Amino acid sequence: MTLVERLCIYLAKKINSERTISGLIHILKGKKSAQSIQDSNVYGIQQFYSLFPSNYIELIEKTYKTLEKNNIFRIDDNFIILNNCNFNNNLIEDELWYKLLTNKLSNENAIIFWRRLNLLIQVSSNYFNGVNQYYPVCNDKPTQKFIKKFLTYFNNKSDISNYLYNEIKTSLNDLPDSYNIIFVKKLTGSKVYGESLYQIASDLKKEEIEVYLIFMSVLHHIMDSCSTHKDSFPVLNLLLKDLSIQKLSKSSCETKAMLCKGFGIDMISKVRKLKTNTIEDHIVEIVHQDKDFDIDKFIDRNTSHKISVAIKNANSLKLREIKKNLPDEISYFQIRLVLARKEESTWN
Amino acid sequence: MELKDQLYKYFGYEIFREGQEDVIKAILSKKNVVTQLPTGTGKSVCFLLPGYMIEGLVLIVSPLLSLMEDQVQQLVVKGEKRVAAFNSFRTESEKRKILENLQNIKFLYVSPEVLQSNYLIEKLKSTKIALVAIDEAHCISQWGHDFRTDYLKLGPVIKVLKYPPVLALTATANNNVMNDIISKLELMEYETIIQTVNRKNILLFNETFNTTVEKNERLLQIVSKTNGPILIYCMSRDTTKNLYEYLRDNNIIKCAYYHGGLDTETRILIQQQFMNSQIRVMCCTSAFGMGINKENVRLVIHYHIPSQIESYVQEIGRAGRDGNLSFAITLTQPNDFNLPYKILKNEFPSREEIKVIINNLLNEQSTQNISEVHVRVISYYLEIEKENFVNLDEKDIDFMADAIYNKIKTRIKYKENKINQMFSYISTQQCRRAKVLEAFDEQLLIKQQHCCDNCGSILEDYFENIDINNNLNNLNWEEELTLRLF
Ligand SMILES: [Zn+2]
Numbered sequence: 001m002t003l004v005e006r007l008c009i010y011l012a013k014k015i016n017s018e019r020t021i022s023g024l025i026h027i028l029k030g031k032k033s034a035q036s037i038q039d040s041n042v043y044g045i046q047q048f049y050s051l052f053p054s055n056y057i058e059l060i061e062k063t064y065k066t067l068e069k070n071n072i073f074r075i076d077d078n079f080i081i082l083n084n085c086n087f088n089n090n091l092i093e094d095e096l097w098y099k100l101l102t103n104k105l106s107n108e109n110a111i112i113f114w115r116r117l118n119l120l121i122q123v124s125s126n127y128f129n130g131v132n133q134y135y136p137v138c139n140d141k142p143t144q145k146f147i148k149k150f151l152t153y154f155n156n157k158s159d160i161s162n163y164l165y166n167e168i169k170t171s172l173n174d175l176p177d178s179y180n181i182i183f184v185k186k187l188t189g190s191k192v193y194g195e196s197l198y199q200i201a202s203d204l205k206k207e208e209i210e211v212y213l214i215f216m217s218v219l220h221h222i223m224d225s226c227s228t229h230k231d232s233f234p235v236l237n238l239l240l241k242d243l244s245i246q247k248l249s250k251s252s253c254e255t256k257a258m259l260c261k262g263f264g265i266d267m268i269s270k271v272r273k274l275k276t277n278t279i280e281d282h283i284v285e286i287v288h289q290d291k292d293f294d295i296d297k298f299i300d301r302n303t304s305h306k307i308s309v310a311i312k313n314a315n316s317l318k319l320r321e322i323k324k325n326l327p328d329e330i331s332y333f334q335i336r337l338v339l340a341r342k343e344e345s346t347w348n
Numbered sequence: 349m350e351l352k353d354q355l356y357k358y359f360g361y362e363i364f365r366e367g368q369e370d371v372i373k374a375i376l377s378k379k380n381v382v383t384q385l386p387t388g389t390g391k392s393v394c395f396l397l398p399g400y401m402i403e404g405l406v407l408i409v410s411p412l413l414s415l416m417e418d419q420v421q422q423l424v425v426k427g428e429k430r431v432a433a434f435n436s437f438r439t440e441s442e443k444r445k446i447l448e449n450l451q452n453i454k455f456l457y458v459s460p461e462v463l464q465s466n467y468l469i470e471k472l473k474s475t476k477i478a479l480v481a482i483d484e485a486h487c488i489s490q491w492g493h494d495f496r497t498d499y500l501k502l503g504p505v506i507k508v509l510k511y512p513p514v515l516a517l518t519a520t521a522n523n524n525v526m527n528d529i530i531s532k533l534e535l536m537e538y539e540t541i542i543q544t545v546n547r548k549n550i551l552l553f554n555e556t557f558n559t560t561v562e563k564n565e566r567l568l569q570i571v572s573k574t575n576g577p578i579l580i581y582c583m584s585r586d587t588t589k590n591l592y593e594y595l596r597d598n599n600i601i602k603c604a605y606y607h608g609g610l611d612t613e614t615r616i617l618i619q620q621q622f623m624n625s626q627i628r629v630m631c632c633t634s635a636f637g638m639g640i641n642k643e644n645v646r647l648v649i650h651y652h653i654p655s656q657i658e659s660y661v662q663e664i665g666r667a668g669r670d671g672n673l674s675f676a677i678t679l680t681q682p683n684d685f686n687l688p689y690k691i692l693k694n695e696f697p698s699r700e701e702i703k704v705i706i707n708n709l710l711n712e713q714s715t716q717n718i719s720e721v722h723v724r725v726i727s728y729y730l731e732i733e734k735e736n737f738v739n740l741d742e743k744d745i746d747f748m749a750d751a752i753y754n755k756i757k758t759r760i761k762y763k764e765n766k767i768n769q770m771f772s773y774i775s776t777q778q779c780r781r782a783k784v785l786e787a788f789d790e791q792l793l794i795k796q797q798h799c800c801d802n803c804g805s806i807l808e809d810y811f812e813n814i815d816i817n818n819n820l821n822n823l824n825w826e827e828e829l830t831l832r833l834f
Contacts, residue, residue: 180825189832196614
């Protein structure tokens with residue numbers, strides 16, 4: 001079985017026949033909707049949220065079609081139902097890259113961090129060699145602006161290469177050579193342009209998507225090292241500036257701000273001219289994202305306990321199944337709040 | 349200072365290429381210029397150098413966004429800060445900033461569609477304009493191989509700007525197209541400067557095969573016996589990847605593939621690796637090459653037949669810019685002859701589809717499930733046809749669909765002729781060079797010693813034994829990190 005096939009089956013198994021393929025694809029693409037963000041948390045696949053750019057999404061969609069044809073699963077009313085599959089999750093979860101994709105900083109942030117690092121290395125290597133005409137490896141305007149400003153922190157710009165070398169090497173020393181070579185070959189310096197993922201994959205005779213996953217996992221590892229041992233990575237740490245863990249949709253941010261000012265759900269829905277349902281979606285999203293957000297306003301301890309019990313008994317994360325075993329006055333919104341607060345880890 | 353010294357001062361070149369000096373001199377004497385310069389002769393020097401010598405703004409109209417971005421980037425790399433691109437990539441606030449800062453800009457690149465913006469035109473009207481340079485000017489002609497409706501609005505714009513000096517540039521135009529450019533731009537007085545499309549140092553070959561296996565084996569042989577950078581043009585993205593894998597499996601290591609479907613980062617890396625000679629053999633679609641100026645490309649192979657001789661001439665023109673002997677080879681198979689027709693067929697909508705699209709457009713319904721290319725074609729024709737009808741009822745719509753369908757049929761016929769012309773180049777028994785020139789209303793006056801297969805040149809005579817350095821430098825990751833950081 002190829003890695004991409006294993007990955008597809010793994011994800012299908014994680015969502016437990018409770019979501020459609022397009023629901024899953026939204027997660028992988030990183031759709032900024034309350035539903036997708038919430039799903040990625042509930043089903044314990046946060047690290048896959050917004051992990052894949054469009055070319056890999058296409059590959060994954062194609063693989064799902066092949067797997068369906070081969071009867072690995074069937075599509076029932078758009079839901080993915082695995083056919084008595086004895087797939088072992090460890091085939092994915094034992095992989096080092098899986099363990100490194102901690103999602104402490106989101107994948108979106110990892111990409112921004114990469115663009116900055118990529119350009120900075122090229123710029124500093126060219127400073128080191130006294131070259132001042134070259135084609136920038138990243139043409140993203142915000143990144144170029146960031147690096148321009150970044151450079152003003154340094155008096156002697158040809159020193160930056162040295163700092164970067166030491167910090168990157170320190171961080172990579174924790175990882176196996178087979179991972180490091182992939183990451184390092186992507187880098188562009190004054191003398192050589194970096195290799196693309198498909199070239200590295202051909203050289204190593206690996207699937208391209210595996211090379212990509214390893215590359216992303218090394219990025220996360222470097223970011224984690226920087227944020228946990230700030231003192232050892234002074235330069236790389238500067239590249240993390242303004243990267244928040246913020247994963248909320250814009251609309252939910254506004255709702256959150258109003259909640260913090262003491263507005264209630266009905267008031268917010270009136271002021272913002274949105275349905276109360278929508279505001280409730282926002283709140284569930286906020287609870288997922290912010291572990292310390294206070295939900296006592298919306299649900300009392302007793303109700304919360306009842307719902308927890310019902311979830312255990314239902315043995316499913318489907319709302320309808322859970323609601324069946326609860327008194328009518330308990331709303332779907334309250335069930336979702338409890339689900340959001342406890343998160344997947346508690347249920348397994 | 350002499351013109352030559354100016355060239356050296358601003359670009360670091362010692363001498364002009366053929367045609368450049370004539371064009372620049374004509375511009376400096378305030379003439380309108382319509383010029384055909386073959387690809388690879390450095391068209392941009394023709395408007396950049398006068399720009400440095402005349403007071404005022406140089407407005408450059410360019411049809412391809414990515415190419416425009418690339419040209420701006422290259423100027424910035426060379427240290428020119430007074431340059432900007434005004435196109436649909438820019439946000440509203442970026443556009444406003446450019447316009448507020450217009451007096452500090454020397455070279456403004458614009459896409460033709462933004463010239464519709466009144467705000468931009470108003471700003472330009474109060475700016476001193478040194479020159480309007482129109483790149484790829486054949487796009488204005490419906491006889492051109494790359495007709496773009498946006499270009500038709502250039503004539504009126506020049507009028508509104510009170511006739512600043514105009515430079516219309518093209519690499520590939522026959523007499524019809526040249527005349528069309530002049531009339532559509534409404535130029536009263538002008539000078540035409542035409543360079544031959546003949547690239548003397550490029551030898552022309554065609555080889556025919558019965559099977560793909562034979563074709564691939566020959567491709568491999570040619571690639572292994574040619575020194576220097578090689579471009580292999582294919583019609584489909586999948587083919588570029590398949591050929592890449594085939595060549596890699598056969599020990600052609602410094603090889604890559606490139607097409608428009610790759611992500612931006614990969615595209616930049618591959619292009620620059622090629623420029624930097626990390627890659628020798630590039631399997632690509634026509635998306636590769638624009639804005640890439642590598643002097644020593646030795647060989648351009650066409651693995652599929654292009655659908656018009658203009659594209660062919662443009663693509664082989666990327667070989668031998670250093671003036672050294674170079675090669676253009678078409679590798680053909682009998683069933684290759686179907687492909688261009690098939691692509692053409694998909695390019696235009698059917699009669700039924702036309703009607704559906706008209707209805708959707710008139711009722712402002714979504715055209716989401718319909719090919720974007722088709723919608724664009726129809727909405728262009730619809731704009732023109734709408735004026736002829738009043739009621740826009742069912743009957744009118746039927747008439748309109750017929751009218752548009754007839755226009756499209758003419759267009760298809762025209763394109764079919766183009767394909768036939770390309771095919772007759774492939775299957776000719778006569779001199780290929782003469783055949784190319786004929787397509788551009790030129791005649792081959794002097795026979796060349798190195799010319800084409802039909803004139804007796806044999807590819808094998810030019811084969812070289814090359815040392816393909818296959819030892820991948822097996823550096824460990826720490827050494828690679830050092831290589832890239834220092
Ligand atoms: Zn000949």
